[in-house]
Amino acid sequence: MEPVNSELSVTVAVAARRLGIAPATLRTWDRRYGVGPSQRVDGKNRRYSAADLARLDYMTALIRSGHSPAASAAATLGQDLTEFKPDHSQGEPTGSRIGRSGGGNVVATPGCDRRARGLAKATSALDQAACASIINESLKDIGVVPTWNELLLPILKSIGEMWELRQCGIEVEHILSTAIQSEFSRFAYETKxxxxxxxxxxxxxxxxxxxxxxxxxxxxxxxxxxxxxxxxxxxxxxxxxxxxxxxxxxxxxxxxxxxxxxxxxxxxxxxxxxxxxxxxxxxxxxxxxxxxxxxxxxxxxxxxxxxxxxxxx
Ligand code: B12
Incomplete structure (x- = not known):
């Protein structure tokens, strides 16, 4: 991004291009999390100011470092980010106040237990055998409904958000989907x-x-x-x-x-x-x-x- 310019006022399409994010995603963030343009031209056309872009850049950096969009938006709102200098190395932005949910660019699992964090790591590492074994162990330990609700749903949602944000991560989606399908079908067919x-x-x-x-x-x-x-x-x-x-x-x-x-x-x-x-x-x-x-x-x-x-x- 360019240095902060207090006169800046850009459309959603321009903002999306500068940030490297789909325009539809920017509109969703505005609707869902209230992280959107603060200006309106002629009372209707929405314009992003330099401060809005700095906020979005900060939010994107948090998401890229493994946090969910909801947590990143919450951490972004109410902060003065005019001094924020984006560093596109994909690391956690300096001054972030939300807890880490996984290492590097892994699937985010905020608030999840040890097993879910293990599954998110195995998924991000494309280690399908480890994914299958964690799911299998969970099915035997806690049963089908808790395995689905507590272990798998948060990770599937997080993968969905990753895809929505960056239109990537399809490989982790496939790795996890195949492991879920194989372990659930095995469990079903092996049960009397x-x-x-x-x-x-x-x-x-x-x-x-x-x-x-x-x-x-x-x-x-x-x-x-x-x-x-x-x-x-x-x-x-x-x-x-x-x-x-x-x-x-x-x-x-x-x-x-x-x-x-x-x-x-x-x-x-x-x-x-x-x-x-x-x-x-x-x-x-x-x-x-x-x-x-x-x-x-x-x-x-x-x-x-x-x-x-x-x-x-
Ligand atoms: C895994 C996955 C895939 C896998 C599926 C593999 C498989 N064998 O099933 C693959 C890679 C094939 C895939 C393909 C695509 N996908 Co997909 N996928 C997902 C992902 C990550 C999980 C899907 C899932 O199982 N969801 C189950 C739960 C998590 O769904 P949920 O809607 O959140 O659940 C709610 C309720 O239904 C209820 N609930 C939860 N569990 C259960 C269980 C039961 C029994 C019941 C009754 C209710 C219930 O609770 C939730 C409410 O809080 C989602 C992300 C997501 N959040 O769902 C994207 C997602 C569904 N996919 C999406 C898209 C866009 C696609 C593709 C079009 C991508 C593409 N460009 O090719 C294709 C679709 C192709 C097609 N024609 O179907 C979008 C859909 C957007 C939309 N408009 O609806 C999502 C939401 C991702 C995103 N955020 O953009 N996908």
Missing amino acids: VKTSRSTVILGSMSGDSHQLPVWAVGAGLAEQGIRFVHLGSGIPLESLGDVITRTGPRAVFLWSQIKDASNCEDLTKLPSLRPNPRIVIGGPGWLNDPPRGVHVAGDLMSAVALIREVASD
């Missing part, structure tokens, strides 16, 4: 379940490759002795309909991750059976209100509980 004819169908919606929460539901059901079939990610509605007709499941769980990607109204096209399977949906990708009779799960525990009510015999 009842061999009743009726089953539960799981999958994620068409066009969506996110399926980790689906594996978490599968492992959670297996832990309760309930059999399931995971149809994978991106399942077309017609194929899902065929499977429902062929297998007569007790319940169907459908995940949709990408925002507003799946229309709840499509669920009315699923075949009608006697008795009808309980349809449970989850994830931030669902658009419109769910049709009558469709249940919405807000977390892993409620998804497993809603399915268990109709699937355990």
Whole structure:
């Protein structure tokens, strides 16, 4: 960045270019954390001043050194940063008052326990075998729901923020996703379940490759002795309909991750059976209100509980 100039007033596009951040990310930071432009031209066009840019540079330096965007924004607000000189060596900025959450450029895990910090380090080091062994150990020690909520969710969210900020980190996303998928499926298949004819169908919606929460539901059901079939990610509605007709499941769980990607109204096209399977949906990708009779799960525990009510015999 150039030296601080008190006359400076730039648009979001120019600010984004100077800071090396996507304009959409700057708008999100403004909306979500209140770290945005302090000036308005003609009462509507927002302009970043030199002080705004210094604040954003400081925030970016904190994120690059491993802190979450939320913690970095909080540490930035209310500070006089006109003297701040950005150093692009990716180290912690001088004078930072927030605690370190990991070394160097690792996935941030503020407030997390030893096991989560270990997993974040293994993920950042691309050590997939270590990731798998930490997840496996946690599943055996504390079970599926606490492993998902306490160990994996904070790291997945942090990886998502890293991607949103820098459009990079896809390799750590893949390393961790593969380890989660392999350990949850192994846990599910190695756990003894009842061999009743009726089953539960799981999958994620068409066009969506996110399926980790689906594996978490599968492992959670297996832990309760309930059999399931995971149809994978991106399942077309017609194929899902065929499977429902062929297998007569007790319940169907459908995940949709990408925002507003799946229309709840499509669920009315699923075949009608006697008795009808309980349809449970989850994830931030669902658009419109769910049709009558469709249940919405807000977390892993409620998804497993809603399915268990109709699937355990
Ligand atoms: C892992 C991951 C991937 C992996 C998935 C691997 C796999 N086998 O599943 C891969 C690399 C394939 C991937 C691909 C992409 N991804 Co992605 N991904 C993620 C990541 C890091 C975790 C996903 C996840 O499992 N989330 C589970 C939890 C963490 O989701 P959540 O929404 O926070 O959970 C909320 C609720 O749903 C509830 N909840 C939590 N757990 C559970 C469990 C159950 C059962 C229930 C019911 C509820 C529940 O609690 C939370 C509310 O506080 C997220 C980041 C994130 N925060 O989710 C990005 C994210 C979802 N991906 C994103 C994007 C953009 C993509 C790509 C388009 C990237 C690209 N350019 O290619 C592609 C999508 C391709 C496609 N067509 O689907 C964006 C989505 C933005 C949006 N508009 O919705 C995110 C949010 C990253 C970001 N911050 O930008 N991704």
